[in-house]
Amino acid sequence: MISPRVLKRNLHLSNSLLIITICILALQSCVSSQENQEEKTVSSRQTTFDLREAQVLPADYEYTDQETFKVLSWNVEHFVDEYDDPYIDAGRENEPNPEMKEKVMYLVEALKNEDADVVILQEFESSKFLRQIAAEHLEGMGYDFFASATSDNWYMNVVVMSKFPLGVMYAYGNVTTPVVDFKNEEGLTETQSQLNTRMWSLEVFPAADYDFILTGLHLKAGRGERNESMRLGQINFLKHQFKRFLSMNPSQNLLVAGDLNSTLGSKEIQALKQGSGTADKFYDPLPEEVFTHSVENPSRRLDYILYNGNMENEYVQNSAQVPSLLDEEKLKVLSDHLPLIIRFKKTDQ
Numbered sequence: 001m002i003s004p005r006v007l008k009r010n011l012h013l014s015n016s017l018l019i020i021t022i023c024i025l026a027l028q029s030c031v032s033s034q035e036n037q038e039e040k041t042v043s044s045r046q047t048t049f050d051l052r053e054a055q056v057l058p059a060d061y062e063y064t065d066q067e068t069f070k071v072l073s074w075n076v077e078h079f080v081d082e083y084d085d086p087y088i089d090a091g092r093e094n095e096p097n098p099e100m101k102e103k104v105m106y107l108v109e110a111l112k113n114e115d116a117d118v119v120i121l122q123e124f125e126s127s128k129f130l131r132q133i134a135a136e137h138l139e140g141m142g143y144d145f146f147a148s149a150t151s152d153n154w155y156m157n158v159v160v161m162s163k164f165p166l167g168v169m170y171a172y173g174n175v176t177t178p179v180v181d182f183k184n185e186e187g188l189t190e191t192q193s194q195l196n197t198r199m200w201s202l203e204v205f206p207a208a209d210y211d212f213i214l215t216g217l218h219l220k221a222g223r224g225e226r227n228e229s230m231r232l233g234q235i236n237f238l239k240h241q242f243k244r245f246l247s248m249n250p251s252q253n254l255l256v257a258g259d260l261n262s263t264l265g266s267k268e269i270q271a272l273k274q275g276s277g278t279a280d281k282f283y284d285p286l287p288e289e290v291f292t293h294s295v296e297n298p299s300r301r302l303d304y305i306l307y308n309g310n311m312e313n314e315y316v317q318n319s320a321q322v323p324s325l326l327d328e329e330k331l332k333v334l335s336d337h338l339p340l341i342i343r344f345k346k347t348d349q
Helices: 004-046 101-115 127-137 225-248 266-275 309-314 330-334
Strands: 066-081 118-124 145-148 157-162 166-171 179-185 189-192 198-206 211-218 252-261 303-308 340-345
Touching: 066 101, 066 211, 066 252, 101 127, 101 166, 101 266, 101 330, 101 340, 118 127, 118 179, 118 252, 127 157, 127 189, 145 166, 145 198, 157 198, 157 211, 179 225, 189 225, 189 309, 198 225, 211 225, 252 309, 266 303, 303 330, 303 340
Parallel strands: 066 118, 211 252
Antiparallel strands: 066 340, 118 157, 145 157, 166 198, 179 189, 198 211, 252 303
């Protein structure tokens, strides 16, 4: 028979072993939890976000089997509708030029002649106006998707019309950008937020397994150090935004199109094109001798369509050009800028 003293000692030992076992299990659990958390953190850093996973197509939409798609970009110069917007105080918008009816018909003719899949227009009043033009004059061409990020108090905006479904638009009108390395006569630095409504980025889906983010631009106009510094501030912001897109998806296709108001070889264009790797570098496929301004005497390039390194394999060689959409007299009525087109393959292989 075991004595009470021995039973008490054995019970004490059993309790001690139980406590030790619980401590060991708890420690292992903490270590395992920490390791799992570290694995989740690493996994989160390495996650590639595929925009197409969240894409929802209209119920009646079907992708075509065409292998390439075409993008058109054009500054169409003070293109306004016939209605006076009471919130905008500008002579050209308050009382449109009598030539506006001609401009509309010439634009329609040009768009029909080129039949681009994605159209980006600068100095255009609104996507509502473009939607109306498409409904009245471009019926049957497949332009079903429209977007813009218009200014509250100005009429020169950047709008897009597309045959392909569109996704999230990133609007930059609320962003303040610096006037880079510039001080005014009082020795003070400057910033601006009035012009950034003319910048936006937008998801475009040309195929079920292919997408790109389009950035439409109409940067600050004018020559001189201050204007150049304003454009550099806008471009520096955009380069950071492109890094955000690439952090979500390192293979993200990026396309920039519009009136950059910057000449070939300028600080602005160099800043936009440069990058630390393939994905954040941008390429200008047009020959240096191609100019877009003005229509009457093309002598400089202000307009660009640039693609990042991820889109280089999809670019259709020699497709970037100034197209002959209209005769010169009609072009002069429509705009002081020449249009640009470019074509890409719907594949990343």
